[in-house]
Amino acid sequence: MKPSISILAPLVALAPSAHAAYQLNLDSRDSMKQVTSLLAHDMMTYYQGNLTGQTPGLLPGPCASDLCYYWWEAGAMFGALVNYWQYTGDDSYNQVISEALQFQKGPEANFNPPNQSKNMGVDDQDFWGFAALDAAEAGLPDVPGQPSWLALAQAVFNFQTNLWDAKVCGGGMRWQVYSFNAGYNLKNTISNGGFFQLAARLARYTGNQTYVDWAEKMYDWMAGTHLFQETEDRLWIWDNTDTNNGCIDVEHHVWTYNYGTMLSGMAYLYNLTENATWATRASHVLDGAFKTFFPDTLDGTPPDSNLGGNVMTEMQCEPTSVCNNDQSSFKAYLARWMAVTGQLIPSLQPQITAKLRTSAQAAMNQCIGGDNGRMCGRQWYSSVWDGSSGVGQQMTALSVVGANLIDSSMVPLTADTGGKSASDPNAGTSAPIFPHDEFPEITTADRAGAGILTVLVVFGMAGGAYWLVS
Structure with a gap:
């Protein structure tokens, strides 16, 4: 994700309706499938990449305002559509998914395409890797003659292992891949947690111990930083820490996806290793997420808010x-x-199911806007549309309703349980090595030499100017 300036949402007065457009029945699979079908359809009205003259895989951009979407969110959207197919059996979007993922894979097949590499974030790449893993774990057939879904995710992993930065703050990865991008100084949770999840999922799918080792290495580093903070009542997972001050503090922002990426990575590792430590850690993260993002009350919410924890x-x-x-x-x-x-x-399923059911029903409170009367807003706790709409709002509603369709037949596949996506442990290893590994660390002597050279150049330029004027 890229640095951005928050903007105020449109006024709530745009849609005073207090009646949900959807009559969702969470006890009826047919009802849930019908609702998710419409939510997916409305989400895809924002996508034009499958039209003549457009670029497959991209949402509207470039981002000069709020009326566009960064590259990473398109990858996340295709992951949501893979899950939609898995939840409902509706394959209407499968061809679009395959086309988009393969088109955006880049020349090294590691989701670092030329049209995005100049502003590539580690987390951006992760979300496309997640989408490829979603496809592999759901059993979406590999595209003949193209890299497999599993290989695309393995190539992202192989590229990112070169980003491990032990020289600064003892490890972890910087937010941005290249130093000329704003935010390169930050080591943030979603980039490092994204790699943790990626490694954990590859470990479970392939059974390869190398992925387990990297997942453990990343977790140990994150747990040893200020990104994780224990208080009396919960675990806080903060957004980022700054290498410019030695990672001694953090930005105290909390986001749902930071908890989610750690939670799922732990779940994959537990399911693979049966090590109870991972289940305990997952339970701890889940408890922190419940206390933080499922509040009983919240300042600034309308008096009719339906929070209730x-x-x-x-x-x-x-x-x-x-x-x-x-x-x-x-x-x-x-x-x-x-x-x-x-x-x-x-x-952990009973407590998770309770939160997902109530949240799905509440999300329908916000799917009452737009020209069609069913576009979704953000504030699920309010029965008055908040005036916002977009890919993200549709995706959140689609995902939380769809999550209630999951059953035991949809456990993520592995190579040993029916997964057919071909493995390539060396995928993407021909990609250029990360720049900070190609050059030695700058020393004091280097800086002194550069200073002397700068002085000589300045005097030379001044002398040349004087000669020209004379």
């Missing part, structure tokens, strides 16, 4: 209506990853 809320930005397009989609990932966690750690 069971309605998912992006508490950092929703009550003040300052969520940007990125943040408007975050709840989708926590919903999907909570659902998968319930499958992989069955002891």
Whole structure:
């Protein structure tokens, strides 16, 4: 994700209706499938990449305002559509999914295409890798003559292992891949947690110990930083830490997807290893997510708010209506990853199901806007449309309703349980090595030499100017 300025949402007065457009019955699979079908359809009205003259895989952009979407969110959207197919059996979008993922894979087949690499974030690449893994785990057939879904995710993993930065703050990965991008100084949770989840899922699918080792290495580093903070009542997972001050503090922002990516990674590792430590850690993260994003009350919410400790809320930005397009989609990932966690750690499923059911019903409170009367807003706790709409809002509603369709037949596949996606452990290894590994660290002597050279150049230029004037 890229740095962005939060903007105020349109006025709630745009849609005073207090009646849900959808009559969702969570006890009826047919009802849930019908609702998710319409939610998916409305989400895809924003996508034009399958039209003549458009670029497959891209949502409207470039981003000069709020009326566009960064590259990563398109990858996340295709992951949501894979899950939609898995939940409902409706394959209407499968060809679009395959076309988009293959078109955006880039020349090294590691989701680093030339049209995006100049501003590539580690987390951006992760979400496309997640979508490829969603396809592999759901059994979407590989495209003949193209890299397999599993190989695309393996190529992302192989590229990102070169980003491990032990020289600064003892490890972890920077947010941005290239140093000329704003935010390169940050080591953030979603980039590092994204790699953790990627490694954990590859470990479970392939059974390869290398992926387990990398997942453990990343978790140990994150747990040893200020990104994780224990208080008396919960675990806080903060957004980022700054390498410019030695990672001694953090930005105290909390987002649903940061908890979600850690939670699901732990669930995959527990399911693979049967190590109870991972289940305990997952339970701890889940408890922190419940206490943070499912509040009983919240300052700034309308008096008729339906919170009650069971309605998912992006508490950092929703009550003040300052969520940007990125943040408007975050709840989708926590919903999907909570659902998968319930499958992989069955002891956690009852409490997860309770939160997802209530949140899905509440989400319908916001799917009452737009010209068709059913476009979704953000504030699920309110029965008055908040005036916002977009890909993220549709994706969150789609994901939380769809998550209630998951059953035991939809446990993510592995190579040993019916997964057919071909493995390529060396995928993407021909990609250029990460720049910070190609050059030695700058020393004091280097800086002194550069200073002397700069002085000589300045005097030379001044002398040349004087000669020309004379």
